[in-house]
Structures are given as C-alpha cells and as structure tokens.
Amino acid sequence: MVFDSKNAVAERRMRLPADTRREQLIAAAIRVLRSDVHGDKQINWVAAVVSEAGAAKGTFYRYFPSWESMLGVVRSRLLDDFHAPLRAALADDNPHDWLKLIVEQCERLVDDAFAYPVHHRMLFHYPLPGDSMDPEEMGTSILSRVLRAGTDAGEFHGITDCEATATLLLGGMHTVADTVLSRGERSRWVGEFARQVESIVRETPVNSAVAR
Amino acid sequence: MVFDSKNAVAERRMRLPADTRREQLIAAAIRVLRSDVHGDKQINWVAAVVSEAGAAKGTFYRYFPSWESMLGVVRSRLLDDFHAPLRAALADDNPHDWLKLIVEQCERLVDDAFAYPVHHRMLFHYPLPGDSMDPEEMGTSILSRVLRAGTDAGEFHGITDCEATATLLLGGMHTVADTVLSRGERSRWVGEFARQVESIVRETPVNSAVAR
Amino acid sequence: MVFDSKNAVAERRMRLPADTRREQLIAAAIRVLRSDVHGDKQINWVAAVVSEAGAAKGTFYRYFPSWESMLGVVRSRLLDDFHAPLRAALADDNPHDWLKLIVEQCERLVDDAFAYPVHHRMLFHYPLPGDSMDPEEMGTSILSRVLRAGTDAGEFHGITDCEATATLLLGGMHTVADTVLSRGERSRWVGEFARQVESIVRETPVNSAVAR
Amino acid sequence: MVFDSKNAVAERRMRLPADTRREQLIAAAIRVLRSDVHGDKQINWVAAVVSEAGAAKGTFYRYFPSWESMLGVVRSRLLDDFHAPLRAALADDNPHDWLKLIVEQCERLVDDAFAYPVHHRMLFHYPLPGDSMDPEEMGTSILSRVLRAGTDAGEFHGITDCEATATLLLGGMHTVADTVLSRGERSRWVGEFARQVESIVRETPVNSAVAR
DNA sequence: TATGAATGAGCCTTCATTCAT
DNA sequence: CATGAATGAAGGCTCATTCAT
Numbered sequence: 001m002v003f004d005s006k007n008a009v010a011e012r013r014m015r016l017p018a019d020t021r022r023e024q025l026i027a028a029a030i031r032v033l034r035s036d037v038h039g040d041k042q043i044n045w046v047a048a049v050v051s052e053a054g055a056a057k058g059t060f061y062r063y064f065p066s067w068e069s070m071l072g073v074v075r076s077r078l079l080d081d082f083h084a085p086l087r088a089a090l091a092d093d094n095p096h097d098w099l100k101l102i103v104e105q106c107e108r109l110v111d112d113a114f115a116y117p118v119h120h121r122m123l124f125h126y127p128l129p130g131d132s133m134d135p136e137e138m139g140t141s142i143l144s145r146v147l148r149a150g151t152d153a154g155e156f157h158g159i160t161d162c163e164a165t166a167t168l169l170l171g172g173m174h175t176v177a178d179t180v181l182s183r184g185e186r187s188r189w190v191g192e193f194a195r196q197v198e199s200i201v202r203e204t205p206v207n208s209a210v211a212r
Numbered sequence: 213m214v215f216d217s218k219n220a221v222a223e224r225r226m227r228l229p230a231d232t233r234r235e236q237l238i239a240a241a242i243r244v245l246r247s248d249v250h251g252d253k254q255i256n257w258v259a260a261v262v263s264e265a266g267a268a269k270g271t272f273y274r275y276f277p278s279w280e281s282m283l284g285v286v287r288s289r290l291l292d293d294f295h296a297p298l299r300a301a302l303a304d305d306n307p308h309d310w311l312k313l314i315v316e317q318c319e320r321l322v323d324d325a326f327a328y329p330v331h332h333r334m335l336f337h338y339p340l341p342g343d344s345m346d347p348e349e350m351g352t353s354i355l356s357r358v359l360r361a362g363t364d365a366g367e368f369h370g371i372t373d374c375e376a377t378a379t380l381l382l383g384g385m386h387t388v389a390d391t392v393l394s395r396g397e398r399s400r401w402v403g404e405f406a407r408q409v410e411s412i413v414r415e416t417p418v419n420s421a422v423a424r
Numbered sequence: 425m426v427f428d429s430k431n432a433v434a435e436r437r438m439r440l441p442a443d444t445r446r447e448q449l450i451a452a453a454i455r456v457l458r459s460d461v462h463g464d465k466q467i468n469w470v471a472a473v474v475s476e477a478g479a480a481k482g483t484f485y486r487y488f489p490s491w492e493s494m495l496g497v498v499r500s501r502l503l504d505d506f507h508a509p510l511r512a513a514l515a516d517d518n519p520h521d522w523l524k525l526i527v528e529q530c531e532r533l534v535d536d537a538f539a540y541p542v543h544h545r546m547l548f549h550y551p552l553p554g555d556s557m558d559p560e561e562m563g564t565s566i567l568s569r570v571l572r573a574g575t576d577a578g579e580f581h582g583i584t585d586c587e588a589t590a591t592l593l594l595g596g597m598h599t600v601a602d603t604v605l606s607r608g609e610r611s612r613w614v615g616e617f618a619r620q621v622e623s624i625v626r627e628t629p630v631n632s633a634v635a636r
Numbered sequence: 637m638v639f640d641s642k643n644a645v646a647e648r649r650m651r652l653p654a655d656t657r658r659e660q661l662i663a664a665a666i667r668v669l670r671s672d673v674h675g676d677k678q679i680n681w682v683a684a685v686v687s688e689a690g691a692a693k694g695t696f697y698r699y700f701p702s703w704e705s706m707l708g709v710v711r712s713r714l715l716d717d718f719h720a721p722l723r724a725a726l727a728d729d730n731p732h733d734w735l736k737l738i739v740e741q742c743e744r745l746v747d748d749a750f751a752y753p754v755h756h757r758m759l760f761h762y763p764l765p766g767d768s769m770d771p772e773e774m775g776t777s778i779l780s781r782v783l784r785a786g787t788d789a790g791e792f793h794g795i796t797d798c799e800a801t802a803t804l805l806l807g808g809m810h811t812v813a814d815t816v817l818s819r820g821e822r823s824r825w826v827g828e829f830a831r832q833v834e835s836i837v838r839e840t841p842v843n844s845a846v847a848r
Numbered sequence: 849t850a851t852g853a854a855t856g857a858g859c860c861t862t863c864a865t866t867c868a869t
Numbered sequence: 870c871a872t873g874a875a876t877g878a879a880g881g882c883t884c885a886t887t888c889a890t
Contacts (some may be wrong), residue, residue, distance in 0.1 A: 013854060021853080042882050044880065056855045061882065123335055157413075164404035168387055175383025192376035199370075199411040232871090256863060268872040270867080389851065437875060439868050445874080468859070480876045485861065524665035549761055582835075588828035592811055599807025623794075623835040654849095680884060692851040694888080703885065 022063050023057070028053035029074050033119040037125060060073075075123050076138070083109065083142045090145055098150035099201065102143070103194045106173040113177035120181070124174060140166045147201065156201040169197065227337040233267065240265035241286050245331040249332045287335050288350070294320065295354045302357055310362035311413065314355070315406045325389040332393070336386060344346045359413065368413040378381060381409065438478075445479070446487050452477035453498050457543040499547050500562070507566045514569055522574035525612065527618045530597040532545065533611060537601035544605070546582070548598060564590045571625065580625040593621065658689070658699045665710050666687035669755040674703045678758040711759050712774070718744065724782055735785035735837065737777070739830045746822060749813040756817070760810060776802045783837065794838040807834065 016024065032048045050060050064070040073133035086105065086138050091095050113120040148155035159165050176189045183189075244260045257281055264270050272278040289295040298317065301308050355378035364370035371377050388401045395401075456472045469491050474484050484612065488494040505535045510529065513520050537544040567590035573581035583589050607613075640700075668824045682703055686696050700706040722741065725732050748757040765799050781803035786792035812825045 013888065015853060016852080028880080046881075051329070057857095057881095059853080061409070065879080095859070159401070160407075161404055164400055165408070167391055167401070168384060168404055168408060171386060171391070172380055173388025175380055175387070177857055179379055188373070188376060192373055192380055195372075195375070196380060196408075197413050200408050254862080256866060262873095267864085269874090270872055271870085273865070274870075389887095435702060437867065439849075439874060442874075481860095481873080482862080482876055482877095486874070490860080494697050552729060584831075585824070585828055588824055589832070591815055591825070592828055595811025596804055596808060599804055599811070603803055603807070610799070612800055613803070616797055618795075618806055620801070620804055620832075620836050629779070658852095682885060685853095693853090693886085694851055695849085696888070813862075 003127045018063075023118070024087070025053050025055065025060060025063055025070070026048060026074060026077065029070055032077070033074070033122050034116040035118075037119065071122065078123065079136075079138060082112075083139055086142050086146055090142070091151060095153065098146055098153065098155050099194075099198060102146065102169065102197055102201075103190070105143075106176055106193050107190055109173045110180050110190060113149070113181050114148070117181055120177065136167075136170055139170050143170055159201060165200065169200075172196065223282065230275075233271065236265045237261065237267065237272060237275055237282070238266075238289060241282055242290070242331075244336055245286065245341055246328040255345050262359055268331060283338065285336065290335060291348075291351055294324075295351055298358055300353050302354070302361060310358055310365065310367050311406075311410060314358065314381065314409055314413075315402070317355075318388055318405050321385045321386070321389045322392050322402060325393050326398070329393055330387065348379075355382055361411065371413060377412065381412075384408065425472070427470040442487075445483070446475050449473060449479065449484060449487055449494070450498060450501065453494055454502070454543070457546050459542075495546065495550065502547065503560075503562060506536075506562055510566050510570055514573060516567070518524050519577065520573070522541050522570055522577065522579050523618075523622060526570065526621055526625075527614070528595065529567075530600055530617050531614055533597045533603045534537075534614060538610070541605055544601065560591075560594055563594050567594055574625060583625060587623065596620065637823075653698075657695065660689045661685065661691065661696060661699055661706070662710060664691075665706055666714070666755075669710070669758050676739060695840075700790070702768040705760065707762065714759060715772075715775055718748075719775055722778050722782055726778070726785060731789065732785070734782055734789065734791050735830075735834060738782065738805065738833055738837075739826070742812055742829050743826055745809045746813045746816050746826060749817050753817055755812065772803075772806055775806050779806055787835065795837060801836065805836075808832065 029045075029049045029052075032045070032052050046057065046060050049070070050057055053059075060070075064073070082105075085108075086101060089101055104175075140163060144162045146155060147162045147166055149158055151159055151162075172193055177191045179189050180186050216385045241264075244255075244257070244264050258269065258272055261282075262269050272282075276285070294317075297320075298313060301310075301313055327378055352375060356374045359368060359371055360372045363371055363374075384405055388405045391401050392398050453469075453473045453476075456469070456476050470481065470484050473494070474481050484494075487594075488497070507528075509532075510525060513522075513525055563585060568586045569582055571580060571586045571589055575583055575586075596617055600617045603613050604610050640758060665685045665688075665810050668679075668688050680695065684694055686693050696706075700709070708785075711740070718741075721744075723782050725734075725737055776799060780798045783792060783795055783798045783802055787798075789793055809831055812829045
C-alpha cells in the first residue's frame with residue numbers, strides 16, 4: 001500500500017494515552033492563546049483549541065470540565081515556567097545578585113506579554129471564579145523566599161513583611177507588562193521598576209546612618 | 213371612539229432633554245454595576261440598565277453605540293470622581309501632606325473595590341477594545357503632578373521620571389485593591405503600600421546623610 | 425410600487441402585537457405537533473416551531489421560558505377544546521344522554537390520537553416536570569360533574585366517589601386511544617369502553633332487583 | 637522486562653460467558669433505573685449502567701444494539717415478574733379468588749411506581765420506536781386468561797370480549813399507578829379501581845334477576 | 849472479545865444589537 | 870425621538886454511539 005493512512009488524511013480517531021492527549025490539548029491551548037487572533041473579539045476558545053489539537057469537541061470535555069479549568073491548568077503550568085529561574089537560584093548555594101534576578105523576572109514577564117498579548121491577558125486578566133485559589137500565590141511565595149534570601153545575604157534591608165512586599169512586587173511586574181503592552185517604551189518602565197524595587201528593598205532609614 | 217390605545221401608553225414616552233437622558237442612563241449603569249448580584253453569573257447588562265433607568269432598549273443605543281462604549285464613559289466618570297481629591301489639593305495653594313494623600317487614594321480604591329466587587333471588575337478588569345485610550349492616562353497625569361508638587365514642596369526626593377513613577381504607583385493601588393478583594397487583611401496591604409511608596413518617594417541616597 | 429414588501433420576500437422582522445405573535449407561535453406549535461414527522465426521531469421542537477411560525481429562535485423565548493412551558497399552554501388549550509361539548513351540555517338545562525356523551529368523548533379522543541399520533545403522544549405521554557399541575561385535573565372535574573348530573577337525572581346509580589370514577593374513566597379513554605393507535609380496531613375498543621362505562625355507572629346492586 | 641503493562645490491566649478484562657454478561661447488564665440497568673436520583677434531571681444512562689455493571693461502554697453495545705432496545709428487554713423482563721403471580725395461579729388447579737388477584741396486581745403496580753418513579757416512567761412512559769411490539773401484549777393475554785378462568789369458575793359474568801376487557805383493565809392499573817404517583821391517596825384510587833373492576837366483571841344483566 | 853477514548857450532531861438557551869412602528 | 874419586539878449568531882455542554890487498540 002502506498003498511502004499510509006496515518007499520513008494520508010485527517011488521521012481521525014487517533015487513540016492516545018490519556019496523558020498524551022491531555023498534554024496535546026494543553027499545548028494546543030497555549031498555541032491558540034499565543035496566536036494573537038488580531039482583535040479582541042470573543043473567540044470560541046474550546047472550539048479553537050480542539051481544532052488546533054485535531055480533536056473533537058467532546059474530547060475536550062473528557063479532560064477538562066470547562067474552559068475555565070483548562071485555563072487554570074495552563075496558568076499554573078506557565079507560572080511554573082516563569083518562576084523556574086528563581087526556584088533554581090534558591091535551590092543552589094551560590095551567592096546571587098537577588099535584585100538583578102527580580103528585575104530579570106520582570107523583564108521576562110514583559111517580553112512574554114509583548115510577544116503574546118492575548119495569551120497574557122487571558123492568563124492574568126480573566127475573571128476567575130470567586131472560589132478559585134489565587135493563581136499568584138505560588139509566585140508570591142517564591143518571591144518571598146527571594147526577599148528573605150537577599151536579606152540573609154545582607155543585600156536587602158528593612159523588609160518587615162516579606163510576603164506583602166513580594167505580593168506588591170509581583171503586582172508591579174504585571175503593571176509594567178501591561179504598560180509596555182499599551183504604551184511601548186520597554187526600557188523606560190523596566191528601568192523605573194528596577195529603581196522602585198531598589199528603593200524598597202534597600203531602604204535605609206534616614207537616621208540609621210547616624211545611629212550607626 | 214375618542215380614546216385610543218395610543219394615549220394610554222403615551223405617558224411612558226417621556227421626551228427628555230438629550231443630556232438628561234444620557235445622565236440617567238449613566239447613573240443607572242453605575243447603580244446596576246454596583247448592585248453586585250453576588251457572583252459571577254452572567255447579567256443581561258443592557259437590559260438591566262435600561263430597566264433601572266426606566267428607558268427602552270432602543271433608547272440606550274441612541275446615546276451609546278455599544279455597551280463597551282457606555283462602560284468607557286462610566287469608567288472615566290468614576291475615575292474623575294476617584295481623582296477629585298487630588299485635583300482639589302493640586303488646585304489650592306495650601307501646603308499638603310502629599311504622601312498621605314497618595315495613601316488615601318489607595319484606601320479609597322480598596323474600599324470601593326471591596327464594597328462593589330463586580331463594579332470594580334467590570335471597570336478595571338474587562339478587556340478594552342485594542343484601539344481605546346488607556347483609561348488610566350488621566351490618573352497617571354494627576355498623580356504625576358502630585359509627585360511633582362511633593363518634590364517642589366521638598367517632601368519627595370529622588371524622583372526622576374514622575375510619569376513613570378506615577379504609572380507604577382497607580383498600578384500598585386490596583387494590586388492592593390485586588391489583593392484585599394481576594395485575601396482580606398486591608399490594613400496589612402495598605403500598610404505595605406504606604407511603606408513602599410514612602411521608600412520610593414523619599415529615597416535618600418545612602419550618602420545623603422553625610423552630605424547634610 | 426408594484427411589489428408590496430409584505431408579499432414579496434421573507435417578510436422579515438414583522439412586528440406584531442404581543443398577543444398575536446403568541447397565538448401565532450401556539451398555532452405553529454400545534455401544526456408542528458400534528459405534522460407527524462414520520463419516525464419518532466427526536467426533533468428540535470423549538471426550531472421547528474419558529475420555522476413554522478416564520479419567527480426567529482429568540483422570539484420563541486420572548487414568549488415562553490421553555491419548550492415545556494409552551495407544551496403546557498398547548499395542552500390546556502386543546503384540553504379546553506376537547507371538553508367543550510361536555511361543558512356545553514352541563515351549561516344548558518335540557519335533558520341529556522350522559523352516557524352517550526361520555527362515549528362520544530372517548531371517540532373524539534381516539535379520533536384525534538389517530539389523526540395526529542405525535543401530537544397526542546407529546547401532549548399526554550410526555551414526562552411533565554414533577555412540580556407541574558396535573559393537566560388532566562380540569563378534565564376530571566368536568567367529567568365529575570357529568571357523573572353527578574347523570575346521577576341527578578336518575579341515569580346513573582351507585583357512584584360513590586364521582587371524582588375518582590371520573591379520573592379512571594378519563595384514564596380509560598386514553599387507554600382506548602393508545603390501543604387504537606397501536607392496534608387499530610377502533611370500534612372494538614370503543615365498544616368495550618362503552619360497555620365498561622355502562623357497567624360502572626349503571627351498577628345495580630344484586631339485591632336491588634329484589635328490592636324492586 | 638518480564639512484566640508488561642498489559643498484564644497489569646489484564647484482570648479488568650474479564651471474559652465472561654455471553655449470557656452472564658448480558659444478565660449482569662440487565663440487572664445493572666434495573667438497579668440504575670430504580671436508584672431514582674430524585675428528579676427529572678438528565679442522566680447519562682448508558683454510562684451509569686455500564687459503570688454499575690463493571691463493564692465498559694463498548695461491551696454494552698455488544699449485547700444491545702441501542703439503549704432503547706435494552707429498555708425493551710428490561711421492560712419485558714419486569715413485566716414477566718409483574719405477571720408471575722397470575723401465571724402461577726393460572727397454572728395450578730386450585731380455586732382462586734380471581735377478582736382479588738386482579739386487584740392485587742393493581743396494588744403491585746402502584747407500589748412499584750411509588751417506590752421507583754423514574755423506573756416506572758422510563759418503562760411505561762417512554763416513547764417506543766414505532767415499529768416495536770406492544771410490550772403490554774403479554775400482560776393482556778395473561779389477564780385475558782384470568783378473566784376466562786374467573787368466568788369458567790362462575791365468578792365473573794357477562795364478559796364477552798376477554799381480550800378487550802383485559803386490555804382496558806391493564807390500562808386502568810396504569811392509570812391508578814400514575815394517579816397515586818401524582819396525587820397520593822393510594823387506597824382511594826385502588827378502592828375505586830376495585831369497585832370498577834367488580835362492576836365490569838360481575839355485571840349482572842338487569843333481567844338476570846328474573847332468570848334466577 | 850473487551851475496552852474506553854473519541855466522536856460530533858445537536859440541544860437549550862442567551863443577549864447585544866437592530867429596526868419597524 | 871422613543872419604543873420594545875425581533876433577531877440569530879454563538880456559546881457551553883451532553884451523551885448515545887463508534888471504533889482503534
């Protein structure tokens with residue numbers, strides 16, 4: 001036989017191990033979210049994803065109870081990636097320029113938002129069902145540990161509530177990303193962010209110099 | 213027959229000055245947006261607004277080309293209110309505690325978000341059509357002038373790019389509002405915000421103490 | 425102008441008084457229910473009705489919250505018609521052959537079921553939502569009054585619980601209709617029904633003959 | 637590697653004698669139909685049945701061409717059970733109180749309907765495909781023989797068309813069951829049924845008194 | 849033979865927007 | 870100007886049935 005049915009048409013009804021299919025759908029979802037469908041018109045996300053994955057509508061609902069839940073998975077998946085560098089730095093025992101790491105996080109977020117605006121909006125500016133966990137919790141906790149590490153290393157001073165500081169810092173990164181998205185001038189906003197972070201984490205009370 | 217059905221209905225057809233009608237609709241929209249029907253359930257927004265305003269569906273579209281555009285108007289209207297205190301302070305010649313004013317702005321946003329979550333979400337976390345102006349631009353410019361005023365008054369130091377600082381500060385307020393919304397602990401987050409702002413606007417280069 | 429737009433094409437977006445449109449939809453529903461769509465395949469009833477009525481899907485939902493509710497309206501509408509002869513007989517003061525009237529009711533139901541089987545099935549053999557009123561209540565009450573009238577006229581004897589007797593009689597009519605539907609032999613089953621009814625309403629206690 | 641994943645799963649693949657499997661599925665279906673999930677909500681019937689039977693979806697379709705056909709089998713199975721008492725009575729040569737047996741049939745149907753409403757609805761008020769045999773045929777024929785037996789025993793009189801009488805009697809039982817289901821008052825409706833049956837099967841022509 | 853992942857037509861609405869009156 | 874009935878594309882999801890393994 002000359003035509004292998006697999007390569008010929010549609011390759012319909014491909015039977016995949018559950019995990020594989022699931023990954024396929026997640027990957028397709030990320031691709032769809034990133035393929036900025038110019039314009040902000042509502043998209044039938046589920047339809048787009050299954051089409052991209054070469055699956056049928058029903059298949060989607062075998063693996064995810066709703067679009068929202070899929071979004072949750074994608075979100076945490078990408079947040080994991082996003083925070084990987086910080087996690088790595090926290091895991092080894094070498095000294096690090098913690099401030100620089102924080103600013104690089106911001107830059108990474110900015111660049112991602114710039115490359116895939118729809119994606120970014122969907123992931124971070126989509127109303128979550130009220131009872132769902134805060135997707136940023138993880139980010140906050142990692143950033144928290146970074147702040148503590150910096151403090152321990154003597155790089156940071158005056159941080160009293162690491163978690164709170166981290167939360168607002170993360171919010172700041174999003175603000176920068178959104179601003180670059182709508183107004184450009186990447187270096188201007190990233191620069192300002194860097195300056196603010198420095199002020200915040202290197203705070204030296206005016207009188208402390210005297211006290212010493 | 214002398215009385216026909218047309219007269220019976222006539223009283224519902226109120227002919228109002230265009231501006232009045234428009235204001236009525238906007239006011240009704242704000243009321244509807246605030247009447248948080250507890251939860252994320254879909255609402256027939258347009259229907260709810262015209263019903264609240266005592267107008268007909270078609271009337272809505274006489275004054276606003278679309279629901280989104282109405283949202284835009286409401287947004288800027290409320291942002292106007294939000295920034296009114298700062299504008300007032302900028303307008304008179306008395307001395308002001310500018311830092312305190314900024315923190316109070318944050319508190320106002322937090323409290324509004326807490327009192328009317330749906331309203332807040334609709335106004336700030338609803339995807340705007342890509343070509344629409346940044347609704348925060350105004351806020352940024354006012355905050356910018358506050359920073360400059362504070363600098364002129366000798367209260368703030370080290371701010372080099374007022375507009376950029378203002379932009380991130382505004383973003384910070386939203387972060388705080390969202391955090392309080394999802395995690396409570398109003399005073400914790402507001403306090404952290406206050407501390408960060410202070411660090412940012414009162415930045416004193418380490419050596420400045422010596423300089424004095 | 426030669427072509428009146430009304431007669432020309434589609435007559436789209438016809439604006440009708442609410443009552444008229446409602447009636448139109450009900451009439452269309454009855455027509456659709458009667459147009460035995462050969463085969464028992466599920467039909468998208470709402471779609472069929474609006475198409476028949478020349479209206480759009482959304483229009484249906486302006487007038488009825490669901491297909492079930494429309495069915496309820498149609499049902500009571502047709503039950504009204506069905507019971508009209510009995511009501512008429514009860515309303516005038518002339519003597520009547522009540523037994524004959526009852527049998528004629530049965531025949532009318534049979535003939536209707538035979539002429540419009542789907543219609544009949546939908547109206548009487550469609551699971552009603554558990555909390556809905558019994559659609560036969562009205563039929564029962566009318567038949568009840570007929571039994572009492574027959575008793576008062578000395579035509580019927582021995583009926584102790586008119587309502588109960590009426591309920592089962594009505595059920596009997598449906599049984600006959602269903603049987604004719606599936607097995608034919610109209611006169612056989614109607615005849616049997618007539619005989620049974622006669623036994624039931626003319627019950628003469630065995631000893632009564634002696635009493636005479 | 638000696639153990640492969642195939643062996644791990646192997647135990648789930650139970651190879652059963654075809655008849656056993658079939659019975660398992662039928663039994664499971666009956667259990668599922670009876671486990672009234674309170675209400676009219678849609679159930680994924682096939683899924684529920686195979687899950688209850690511990691089989692796979694595909695297996696279902698090995699034994700039944702469709703859900704409807706399974707329903708048909710269950711129906712006749714339960715009708716068999718339902719009629720067992722009458723069959724038993726017909727089979728032995730002892731004298732019986734035939735009228736009492738008929739009323740007891742009615743009571744059994746009522747109680748079953750009351751205990752398992754969904755079950756009952758599915759079995760008796762579910763539109764059968766037009767070409768399917770009348771599931772009540774069997775019931776009719778048995779009841780017919782009961783009527784004849786009662787007549788032979790001198791208990792019943794005046795029944796001319798046993799089959800027709802039986803058919804309507806069976807219908808009557810269903811009417812009673814449905815009425816009890818929707819209105820309660822079991823004894824009232826069963827009592828009325830008993831009275832009607834008595835009238836019908838003990839009909840004594842007016843002149844019979846003379847004959848005596 | 850048994851499995852259960854895959855299918856996809858189809859159902860029941862909803863609601864921003866239009867337009868005949 | 871005002872009205873509100875009419876529109877219809879979409880959206881989210883189901884589930885009996887099929888078929889690759």
